[in-house]
Amino acid sequence: MSSLTSALPPAQGTGARIARWGLYLILLLFAAYYLLPLLLMITTSFKSPEEIRTGSLLSLPRDFSLDAWSYAWNRACIGADCRGMAPYFLNSIVIVVPAVVISTIFGALNGYALTKWRFRGANIVFGMILFGSFLPSQVILLPMAQTLGALGLAGSAGGLILVHVVYGLAFTTLFFRNYYVSIPDDLVKAATIDGAGFFQIFTKIMLPLSLPILVVTIIWQFTQIWNDFLYGASFAAGGAQPVTVALNNLVNTTTGVKQYNVDMAAAMIAGLPTLVVYVLAGKYFIRGLTAGSVKG
Amino acid sequence: MTMQTPSLRPAAGEDAGAVPGSATPQKAGGLRAVAQRHLSKLVVAPSFAAILLFVYGFIAWTVYISFTNSKMLPSYDLVGAEAFSKLWRIERWYVAIENLLIFGGLFIGISLVIGILLAVLLDQRIRGEGALRTIYLYPMALSFIVTGTAWKWILNPGIGIQQFVRDLGFPAFTFDWIVQQDTAVYTLVIAAVWQSSGFVMALFLAALRGVDQEIIKAAYLDGASLPRIYWGIVLPSIRPVFMSAFVILAHLAVKSYDLVVALTGGGPGYASDLPATFMYEMTFRRNQIAIGSASALMMLATVVAIIVPYLYSELKGGKRV
Amino acid sequence: MATLSINNVRKQYGSVEVLKGIDLDLTDGEFLVLLGPSGCGKSTLLNMIAGLETISAGEIRIDQRVVNEVHPKDRDIAMVFQSYALYPNMTVARNIGFSLEMRGQSKTERDGAIRRVARLLQIEHLLDRKPAQLSGGQRQRVAMGRALVRDPKVFLFDEPLSNLDAKLRVDMRTEIKKLHQRLGTTVVYVTHDQIEAMTLASRIAIMKEGVVQQFAPPQEVYERPANMYVASFIGSPTMNFVRGTLSAEGDRLGVSVGRERSGFLPLFQAPEQAGHWLGQEVILGIRPEAITCYDPAIAAGNPALVKVACGVNVLEPTGADTITYVELNGHEVVARIKPSDRVAEGETADFMIDMARANLFDPKTEQRI
Structure with a gap:
């Protein structure tokens, strides 16, 4: 550029x-x-x-x-629980890692199938998946709460992982689909004649070419899920809450003297992972941001 | 996104690539072959089923609930559009709607102006452009729950900017929007613009870099000044980006939730409520599930009205999205 | 090595018929060129032979075996793509050996085959490189190597030379021809380049809108085109078409062009059905090289040569010969004359037309009479 x-x-x-x-x-x-x-x-x-x-x-x-940092990390009270941000930070990791991995795998497979093995109605299927990326979460909060309850996942990390995978699919599918569209169909034809099947072509040819979009997708999903507040606040109970919800609770605790330095340290702790990723791989983050909105 | 390898040029012209299903292999006998033939559909099926259920099924569910008289728990007795008529009699809902209009209008307008300005300024062969871009855009990488902690402090009259300026020797200085009923919503605008204008900048900068340089050269040789080139030629030629930016900002505005929770909590009172916080309040705190659902559907309708025409034109126009 | 037969093959996309009943039979070792403009269906047909497209109706046989339902990998074919379709993530060696890898051959077996092919194509020194590090011509060779390594029954080429620059294209064309002479494998080759078709093919199938217009050896296609479309698609400059009336002068049939009596051009060998056309309008097709400057010495020895006086409009020297636009009884036609012929723009000169090489077409159906 x-x-x-x-x-x-x-x-x-x-x-x-x-x-x-x-x-x-x-x-x-x-x-x-x-x-x-x-x-x-x-x-x-x-x-x-x-x-x-x-x-x-x-x-x-x-x-x-560094007192405020160490206090925020393992002594600050979030509600009645005075173990600091550490357990919630861990919760976020437990939620984010599987959610990112699963949604990325499905997104890659969807993108591959929707571009290189197009079937009748593939465009409609893609359009319907894509709409999910614009869905206001408020519409699904209540049914999701009910469903998670019925599945026995209410309040658990498992429930949040499911939620993040499902609503991340729109983005991951979009990213991979737009990327794979630019890879020539001839490669798939050549590999078919060479005797490779659906999954062999995916693993041996498409995936090795996908590194840039893989990075974009992983960074995007990591940032989105780590920063999520609404789902965490709605579906996670008590000890299973992610770090953003814990931070909000900590900052809004009205009891006792307000410790601004601890609030800020807690906020930095909650924000540091995405900030570090952004500083290290900002290029890919920007690509993710603009991928869905700018043609080509 | 472009591939680096020159050998990856798509086949030009000829009829092969343009045909859907062109890479479909032949069928052969046997169950395995049937599976092979439908593999593509099978692979997409789980995701599509999940989307059908968790997006479209849940929308239907919410629609259904909004036509019941559900209070704390969902009930499944239809009572007609009662919840909607109740919703439109609640004063708080009108506050939320009015706030959304004020907030949305200002947020979109100011973000566009700042974003475009920064993009054009950054496009002038600026030293340290990369670093500046990184700085302008980092708020998008952070949760507003995180940065809101700082904003709350900055806007707090007792300890933030107001106090800071008073300490500098201006004891009459007042900046207490966040605690005033009629101005709290404007603090949301300040913070939201801060968070999203860098993103608008990135969108426009990418578009500016895609403009054909020959056009610029031609205009320059015709004697046009630089501002004139931008205003008269470059910006009109990237019109589609305005559309994209508007659509994205508008739908962000409708969905804004974290911002309000972190900054004002909807207060003072409910003076800075937006539909998203209203819905949460009704559904999870006031046991008015039906009304909460009705308000969620209003939000959905707004987003659909913005998004669907846009997606339609994008999907129809170019084959790329 | 194999025979290939295509019987009444059709392809439909919804209600659009892309191929409207194709019949082609190839004997062992033939080099078939499918020639036609974009969108004529030639690549679709190739993809159907490869098994990359389903066959709507009809059947394709390779060595008498119907392959309609056979997976591409089991058809014993190999294909070279216009874009080469080299796997960018693999080395040249792995690209070439990929089909063997997919067939479960051991590393040692594969290495032997890769070496053999690389030696044949003189790309041994490139084996460890990635496609991005190769020039266009080298990529082309690798793409051929990938096709050669399995020693398939049929080679399929999809416009393999169109991404190369002009000089390299000519070199690779010769190389493909040598390769075919050496290996003798049956080839189906798609192109829109008439020179490639003429130089390489043992038979050309010229296609238009999903129909084979003519299926014949190159020289026959050139000299006896089945219709005006074929006649104008092959040859540069294109064949002259002159409207005239079939008439008789004494016992000789000929074509009257224009009003003057001098416009009568007697046919050397009238086609059998010519009698039916007496007095009717026909189109006379003459290749530019059949119109040359009048030379009494040559004309005397060849009764097919007819002398005409033409006004010279424009001369376009190309070096080897000079393309000349002349006025033939009110029709502008193109002649190919020698640079040594002394004619000048604006003057009238004597030309001779070799009527033994003339073609007659029906003006309504545009078919050859």
Whole structure:
């Protein structure tokens, strides 16, 4: 990708230089706007309650302290349970890993079947699956709660895994379908003549070519499921709650003195996994974001 | 998404690739062969069945419940459209709807303006473009339950910006929108724009990079200024992206839930309720399942009205989605 | 090596009939070229032979065995694709050996076969590379290697040269021809390039809108085209079509072109049914090379040559010969003359037409008379 204006010669002269400075200034101001909440969280989480009360909102911590982090991690009270964020963090991992793996596998298979072995009505099937990605969750909250109850999965990690797999299928199928459309059908024909079957072509030819979209899908699903709050709040009970629900409970606890540094540390703990993934593989995250919305 | 390998060019022109079912192998006798022939359908079947049940079945279920008088537990006695008429008599619902209109309008409008502005500015051969892009877009990677913790603090008059500015020597400075009935909804706009405008930027930047550079060169040689090139040629040529961005932002607005919970909790009172929080409140806290379902269906209808024409034109227009 | 017979094969997509009853019979070792424009159904037919498309009606036999219901891998065929369809994730060696791998052959067996084919195609030094690291011509060779390695009964080629640049295309064409001479395998080759068809084929099947227009050896297709479509599809510049009336002068049948008496062109060997056409309109088809500058020495020895005076409109020298647009009794026709012939644009010169190579077509059905 190259800049649109790279086709043109750069502007010359003093006016152009001033405009250039203005441009950078605006961009940096916006950067500050976007960074502010995150910086606030980070600095505050390293401050002592004393310093928060007396110091300025934007100042850097004077005495760098990890107390709030360790307190948030294993001592903070979430409801009546004072084991900190750690068990909930673990809950999220237990939910996210299988949900991501299962929904990605199904998405890859669906995308492969819907593009390379098209059957009558394949487009309608795809359209109906795709609609799921826009579904307002509120419509399915109640029936899902009832169904999970009937299946004996109410309040459990298993229930949440099921929910995330089902409602993630729309996205994973979309990603793989759009990717596989760009792989020529001739490869499948050649492999068929060479004697490979449906699954052999998938594992030996398609999957080895799928690394980029695999990364996009896994990152997307990981971020979505880790960040989920609504399903977690609706379907998980007590000790099985994911980290976002625990964070919300912690922050909104009204009993006792408000420990802002602990709140911020807890928020950072809950946000760190997706933030790290984003910083390391932002390119793939952006691709996921734009994959469903921009043609081609 | 493009493949790196040049040998992966799709076969051009000839009738082979364009035909559906072109890679269908021959049938042979036996059960195994029958399974082979239908493998493709068999593979998609579990997902499709799950979607049929968990999406379309559940929509039907919710529709059914909304025509009953269910309170705390679902009851299955149909009572007609009672829940809907009740819903439209609840003042809180009107607050939620009005909030959605204010919030949605401002959120979509401001996000588009900021997103497009940033995309165009970033497109000027900016040093450190990658880093800036990363900064603009990171809020999308974080749950608002997480970042809302900071926003709540920033907007809190006692300890946030208001206090900060007063400490700087402006004791009369007031910024207490979050605790005022009639302004709380605007704090939702501030936070939502912060979260999503980077995404709009990414959408438009990708589109800008896809515009044919020859057109730009031609316009430049014709003597058009840079702002004129963008306004008159580049932006009109990426019109479809406006549509995509609008549809995505609109449906995000309708579904907004985390934001409200983390920032205002719908308060003060229910002054900053949105339909999503209203529905949750009715269904899970006030034991008005039928009314909750009715409100959920209103949300669905809104999303469908936005999405279906869009999806239809996308699926029909290009074969790609 | 095998025979291939295609009997009344049809293909329908819904109500659209793409192939309308194809009949072709190939003897062992033949090189069949399916020639036609895009959308004529030639690739569909090839895919049906390969087993990649179902057959709506009719049957295809390879070595007398009906293969309609046989899976592609069991038909003993191999195919070279226009896009080459090399597996991008595999090395050249694994690409070539993939079909053997799928058939459960051991690594040692496979390696032997891969070496043999690589030597044949002179790509031994490329075996460890990935397709992305190859040039267009090298990819083409690998694609051929993948087809050759199984020693199939029938080779199928789907426009294999159309992604190559002009020079490489000519080289590979010659190479395919040599390969066929050496291996003698039955080949079905799809192309829209008439030169490829003429140079490679033992027989050409020219297709249009799902129907075979003519199925004959290249020279026959060129000299005795079954209809005006075939006549105009093959040959460059294309055959001249001149409207005229079949008439008699003395005991000789000929075609009167235009009003003047000089427009009578006597036929050298009138077709048998020509008598029925007396006095009716016909279309005379003459290849450009059958119209040359008049040379009394040559004309004297060949009674088929008819002398005509034509106005010269445009000369287009191509080096080897000069394409000349001349006026033949009010019709512009193309002649192919020698660069040494001294004619100039705007003047009138004597030409001679070799009427032994003339074709007559029915103006209504466009079929050969």
